[in-house]
Amino acid sequence: MPAETRSIEHKRRHQRRQPEAMAQLTKDMRATRHPSVELYKNATRKIMRKLKNTRRFFNQERKELNESKEYRDGMPDWLPAVNFVDIHFHDYKSSRKFGGSIWEKKFAYQMPRLYKSLKEYYELFKKLRDVEVDFPDDPFNSYKNARQKLINGSLQRLYSSIAEVTESMTAVNMETPNFDISKMKLENFPMKVDATQCLKNDYIVFRGYGNLLNNWYYEFRCPRSKKVNKRCAAYEEKLQEKRDSRRPKNKMLFMS
Numbered sequence: 001m002p003a004e005t006r007s008i009e010h011k012r013r014h015q016r017r018q019p020e021a022m023a024q025l026t027k028d029m030r031a032t033r034h035p036s037v038e039l040y041k042n043a044t045r046k047i048m049r050k051l052k053n054t055r056r057f058f059n060q061e062r063k064e065l066n067e068s069k070e071y072r073d074g075m076p077d078w079l080p081a082v083n084f085v086d087i088h089f090h091d092y093k094s095s096r097k098f099g100g101s102i103w104e105k106k107f108a109y110q111m112p113r114l115y116k117s118l119k120e121y122y123e124l125f126k127k128l129r130d131v132e133v134d135f136p137d138d139p140f141n142s143y144k145n146a147r148q149k150l151i152n153g154s155l156q157r158l159y160s161s162i163a164e165v166t167e168s169m170t171a172v173n174m175e176t177p178n179f180d181i182s183k184m185k186l187e188n189f190p191m192k193v194d195a196t197q198c199l200k201n202d203y204i205v206f207r208g209y210g211n212l213l214n215n216w217y218y219e220f221r222c223p224r225s226k227k228v229n230k231r232c233a234a235y236e237e238k239l240q241e242k243r244d245s246r247r248p249k250n251k252m253l254f255m256s
Contacts, residue, residue: 036172040103043168047114048220050164054157055213061153062206064146074204078189080120084215085246087113088224088239104172112177114216115165119179121209122158123186125151128205132192140195147202154209 092105129151133140166176190197215235222232 037101037103039172040101040107043171044103044107044220047111047161047164047168048217050161051213051216051220054161055217057157058150058154058210058213061146061150062210065143065150065202065206074200076188076204077185078124079204079208080117080124080184080212082113082117082212082215084219085239085243088219088236089243107172108174110219111165111169111174115162115169115177116179117212117216118158118162118165120184121205121212122155122162123181123184124189124205125155125158125209127186127189127191128202129155130191131198131201133198134192134194136195140198143199150206 087110090109092102092109129148136144169176190201193201218232218235222228222235224236
């Protein structure tokens with residue numbers, strides 16, 4: 001091949017590579033410019049995947065219980081409560097306390113609350129595990145095995161999820177928040193019950209924990225005001241209704 005032809009071919013190959021090289025260079029520059037953003041993104045996504053699996057396994061094992069709606073009512077003072085209205089509608093733009101990016105601010109605001117809520121249910125499931133049942137009947141004995149499987153599995157996955165959150169917080173130099181178990185009012189949780197009361201307490205806890213996992217899952221999947229799909233839209237509408245119901249009537253009239 002003549003030298004002139006080789007030179008032309010070399011020039012063409014070089015020109016073809018330039019866009020690819022520029023794209024990679026731009027990508028590298030972005031990553032270098034905001035390294036902490038990627039760190040928070042990756043940590044959040046890891047936790048989201050963990051919660052997704054925790055939720056899936058819990059829902060699968062819960063189906064084996066054949067729960068009755070008869071026992072699902074009740075909000076005892078020992079049941080943890082998480083304010084998802086405040087979490088979802090928190091104003092990150094006006095907050096200057098943590099970092100500069102929205103990922104940093106959301107991580108710093110959400111993770112301590114996620115950690116606390118998981119720890120609360122971890123302690124509550126330990127209580128369920130250690131409950132003594134007086135005079136169990138035959139239907140309860142058949143229920144007991146599925147119950148124990150669900151409780152033990154939930155404890156294992158809660159422990160793993162808490163560890164994941166803790167590791168992710170440590171990775172971004174964020175302190176693990178203190179957890180005060182005395183605020184849970186677990187002294188009011190009955191540890192010696194009959195079969196009926198055990199079923200009722202079980203279902204109250206399972207319902208609350210299922211709602212917690214669903215809400216955290218949608219909180220991570222459904223950014224505020226971005227209705228990604230019908231479920232996200234329904235989730236935001238539900239929280240908006242709760243938020244509106246809190247507002248004083250005179251304020252709502254003024255706003256309308």
